[in-house]
Amino acid sequence: MRIAAFLLAAALLSAGENDSFLIRNATVHPVSGPKLNNASVLVMDGKIAEVGERLQTRAKVKVIDGRGLHVYPGMIDAATLVGISEISSVRETADISEVGEFNPQLRSSIAVNPESEHIPVTRANGITAVGVLAAGVSGGFGFGEISYIGGQISLMHLDGWTWEEMTITHGAAMQLRLPGIETRRFNPATRESAATPFSEARRRQETNLRKVKTFFEEARRYQTAKQASPATLKTDLRYEAMLPVLEGKLPLLIPAAREREIRDALAFAEQEKVKIILVGVRRPGGAIEEIAKRKIPVILGSPFVPIQEEDDPYDATFTLAADLHRAGVKIAFASLGAQFARNLPYQAGHSVAYGLPYDAALRSVTLNAAEIYGVADRIGSIDSGKYADLIVTDGDPLEIRTQVKMMFVKGEPVDLESKHTRLYKKYRARP
């Protein structure tokens, strides 16, 4: 005990000025465990050092009085376009639609613009990390995009001078769009959608699925060839990028909205023996049990989308998260866009009104995303050893009227001002 105290004191002496501090007298919500009243969080060199109800004040570290305030881990938007798409209607401002059917070598991290106006706007509401998509996931239905493999989702902190400083992990998941049965296709050139007979649409799906499977087969042969003669094999960046997928280290992120698409994805995972995450699930129907049984995590888009089918209940998008949770599926919420990324906590909050237990809701915007992407050793909860990605609020962050008062990313205080607050202040002062 005394040795531990000594070590801590020694650490304090060398602690960085900016990324070490103690928050005390606050209500701490670690997410990984029950909330702690009148508790403290000690941050040393950007990492959480200690959390507890009776932490002693140590010398030479800034103390923040958290009386009346709450400390939560920073929230995580599991799949977003923040940083990679600025004005969604202007193609030049977005890097989410590469040419080509198979682009596993692409990583979104290097196209994240640290100066994007969306970054400060999003983080001001308590979001400290995001999974940046390499290709758009149009509402989860996956229609209209070109690529089958769109690239790798990178997990980024929403603070940093460069994308390099922002990066938590370059490859958190590989985006795969499985060909679906498209009986209706929108042609952007004529602005009309044309109908295809079901049998023909199904044939087209089979043809395209063969293409995807062939690509996986090629990658597998590349893997074998590399194992056999690593020195002589000509490097192919696309197949190289597929190796972690084939080794089961990197999960595939597959958009699957309806039951049929979900079953297609589950079948694909089984046949190819790969790890998958489903994204944009909307009408899982009878596939829920199967998802749960096979422990496939689900990243949910916003519940604030229209009802898809006429005979669905009016609140079907609100009850979806509760339905999945009840069945035992691990869920994380995602904006799947940039504009409404700041509303991530309300996606979870409104799901609580329609049956999702509160603790599960809070987890679905924090720890679950970290676990799904395999980075729970670094982010997602307030536990010692993790990055000090923290928010200090005046209340429950899933409630709209709550204000985020302070934010820390890797222990560094983060500015909560944005383009929005700047314009507000400027025009409020207009005589």
Place this chain on the structure above:
Amino acid sequence: MRIRTAFILLCCAWALAAQQPRRTLGEALGKKQPLLIQNATIHTITKGAFTGSISVVDGKIADVGEKILAPAGAKIINASGKHVIPGMIDCHTHIAIDAINEGSVSVSSMTSVADVVNAEQRSIYYALAGGVTTGNVLHGSANAIGGLNTVLKMRWGKDAGGLVMAEAPPGIKFALGENPKRQGMAAQQGSQAARRYPGTRMGVEDVIRQAFIDARAYSFQWKSYEQSRAKGENVLPPRRDLKLEPLVEVLEGKRLVHAHSYRADEILMLLRLAEEFDFRIATLQHVLEGYKVAKEIAEHGAGASTFSDWWSYKVEAFDAIPHNAALLREKGVLVSINSDDASGAEIMRRLNTEAAKAVKYGGVSDNDALAMVTLNPAKQLGIDKYVGSIEPGKHADLVIYDGDPLSIYSRVEKVFIDGEQYFDRETDAMLRRELDAQKKGLLEKEKLDERQRTPARRPS
């Protein structure tokens, strides 16, 4: 094919089932049962919030207070622990219509969305379930001067005529900025659509000015005709112009202008243009940069109906800020928050929490935030004599929530329009179970039919 038939049957079953609870005995007899909602936290909007009761007689609010008398024969609803707010009013929506834009011409004031009301669109039920009882259903924003509006009450189950709120003054849609420009740029952007004037903000101003010059001349023709006739002269009436007639009503202050707008420059342009022709813009819709010209909007006397926190989806929305509603209000503008929903009525399911964002961004009070989706839009639409607050004499359009209406955790439980219950969450849940059972039954029957190789019976 058979599956399709089953589906159509299901949809019919649902529509029928959903209609059931609205047909009360009282209604069949042409009378409405009085109502007493007790022990609720009542958000009157005009006179604060308190715990008390509301009595309803003949579809109107009879009394509101901490202790009031129950009307004879009243149905009593114990709402203890619940909250009641006035039915919400959405000042900008496109639900319940089968067509939104007549975009082929720059001035389409001869068209009206009232002609394409679809009373069976499920969006009406979604809006109702979200606590919205009245909607300003507008023409789209494809042209500088769009079509005429209709104000609807979400009386789910009534026919198109039964949805119309007869008391509402007529209105018309205008649109500025990128949307009316788009058609003018269509050919440039490689679209098949024909190119038409205007393609710039300057052109938009020109189109509107020219239209009002024409309307003025047209009005003058009619006035001269009336004068000549009054003198007993034998004169031919002018040829009627259905495009200009609504614009004459605008000039005479009889028709409200609801103008879709984004940027401060175009907002200011329209205010000055209206002043040039001596009429007032009723509402600036969306008005995302309204906060930059709040002073001018307040001086002109236009209302502002905005989004809660939309931004960045197009260039003209890049300076949009979520503080817009609060800042406009602070500078003296009457503000409402709208959904702009299409047939999905997505936001109308939760307009209350959109209002809560005005508390978060800019710190308006809870009551003022609720007013932005109740009383303020009522004023903007000229219907505040009838709806928008909980006061004796007003229509009994009421929403019961299971908690604080601005909380993300609250749910709508019951909705009344004109004192009649149009939505009830428990009934909805019951109908769902019935529908599921019917669906299962139909599918099983279909399987059985297939096995027996007998053709499924088609509905007659």
